[in-house]
Amino acid sequence: MADPKPGNAAPAKKAATGAYTPVGVSPDRRSRHKYTVRLWAVRHSRFFEWFYNRFAAAFLLLDPVWRLFGYQRVERPVTFVERHVKGFLFDCRMCGQCVLSSTGMSCPMNCPKQLRNGPCGGVRANGNCEVEPDMPCVWVQAWKGSQNMANGNAIMNVQKPVNQSLRETSSWLRVTAEAAAAREAASGKDA
C-alpha cells in the first residue's frame, strides 16, 4: 500500500477503499522526476533569460527561412526539438504559450493546479507542494528565479487563461511569427 501522504485527509481510509497504488507514485505520476534539472534551470534563471533573449532574436532573424519553407511545414520538426529541449530543461508540458520569462524560468504547468498567476494558499511551510509533498512548489521556485532576473518584475503581470487549443504547438514559432508581423506593421507605418 502507498505511503499515506501528509496533507491528504484520512489517507489510510482512502487507500483502503481505493485501488492498488504502487509505492512512490503520486496522483499525477510525477514523483518519479527528481526535479534536479528544473531546479538547476531556476537557479540559473539570469543566464537563461539572457540566452532566451538572444535566442528569440536569432529565431526572428531566421524569419525569411521559416517563410521559405512555410511556418506550417516547419511546425512539426521545430515542435519536436522544442518539446525535447524544454522538456529536459524545464519539464515543459507543451502548453504552446510559454510564459517562462514571466515565471522565473519555473514552468507553471508543472503545478498540479496549473496556476499561471502565483502560488495557491496550500504551499507547505517547507516550501513544498500541497498536492505533491515531495515536490518543491513551482511558484516558490518561480519567485526565487524571478529575483535573479533583470526583468523579474514580469511575474507581476496577470496572465490570461491557457488557450487549450494551442497545446502541443510550438511556442517559439508563434512568438517569432507574431514578432515578425509586429515588425512589419511598424515598418509599414514608418514608410
Place this chain on the structure above:
Amino acid sequence: MAHIDENPLGPHLPLDPQPGHSSLGRLERVLRRGEFAVTAELNPPDSANPEDVYERAAIFDGWVDGINAVDASGANCHMSSVGICALLTRMGYAPIMQIACRDKNRIAIQGDVLGAAAMGVCNIMCLTGDGVQAGDQPGAKPVFDLDCMSLLETVRIMRDNSKFLSGRKLTTPPKVFLGAAINPFAPPYDFRPYRLAKKIEAGAQFVQSQYCFDVPMFREYMKKVRDLGLHEKCFILVGVGPMASAKTAKWIRSNVPGIHIPDSIIARLEGAQDQKKEGKQLCIDIINEVKEIEGVSGVHVMAYRQEEYVAEIVHESGVLKGRKPWTREPNPVDTLVAERLEEARAGKEQNQQEMAEIAAQHPH
C-alpha cells in the same frame, strides 16, 4: 427608524443602486460605509433537503453581513454553491457565492455567474480550490481551466464590459461585488503582498483570508500591504474561527492544506481545562487583536461544525458595535413571483386558443 440598508419606499423592495457601487448588495454598502463587516461560512449539507440549508443559515440571523456558500471546500462533495445560493436568495439572505476552479471549466463558470446574478447573488468569491487529493474523491479529474486570477478577470470583464471571455455580448451584465482569498501564512512570504496586488489588478474588491492564528505574522503582512497602498483599494476580512480542541487543531494543521497554527496556540488549548471554551476565547482574542490593525475591514468567521457559536463570538468581541446586520434582503423578482403565485391561487381560467395566439405573436 427605517434601516439604513433598506429601500426608502418599503422594505419589500430591492435596494437602489448607489453611485460607485458595483452590486446592489448590503455587504458592499457596509464595507464602503467603513463599518466593520462580519461574514460567516455555511456548512453545506450532504442532503437534498432545503430545510437543512435554511436551518443552518438561520443560526447567523442578525449577526453577519454575508454568508459564504462554499464550493466543495476541501474537495469534499456537498450541495453545490449555486444550489445553496438559490435557496438563500429565495429566503432573502445575502450569500457570498464561492466559485472554485477545480471542478468547472470556463464555460460552466461563466454560465453559473450569470445564473447566480439572476437569482440575486450580489457577491462572488473567486478561488482556485483545494487539490482533489485533499477530499473524499481523490480519483476525480482536476479541472483548473482558469485560476483564481483569470477567474476574477473573467467575472470583472463580464460585469464591466458586458462581455463573455470570448467577446460575445451580454444583454444584462451580472452586478456583483468581487472577492478573492488570501493566505499570508504560506510561503513564499515576500510574494504574498504582491499576489494580493495582482488579485486587485485582476478585479478583487474584497478579500477573505485563511484562518489567522499567527497575529504577529499577519501584522507583518499587513505592514507590507499598507506600504503598497493595497488596503485602500480592497477590503480585507480576516479569517478566524474557534478550534474545538487541541487535538482538532493538530489534525487540521497536518491534514488541511494551507492552515498555519503556531505551537503556542496548541499549547494554550492543551493547557486549558475546558478546551472548547478556550478555543472560543482564543478566537475572540484574535478578533480583538486583528480588528485594531490598520487596513482590516472585517472578519470572516469560519466555525466549521460550531456554527452555533458564531453569534456568541461576534457578540462577545463587540465588533458590530451595536449595529444589527439586516437579516432579509428582498429579491428583485419577489413581486413577480408573488403575482404569479396569486394568479395560480386565484385559479384563473386558461383559454388555450387565446394563449396559443398570444404565444405566436410574441416577438421572440
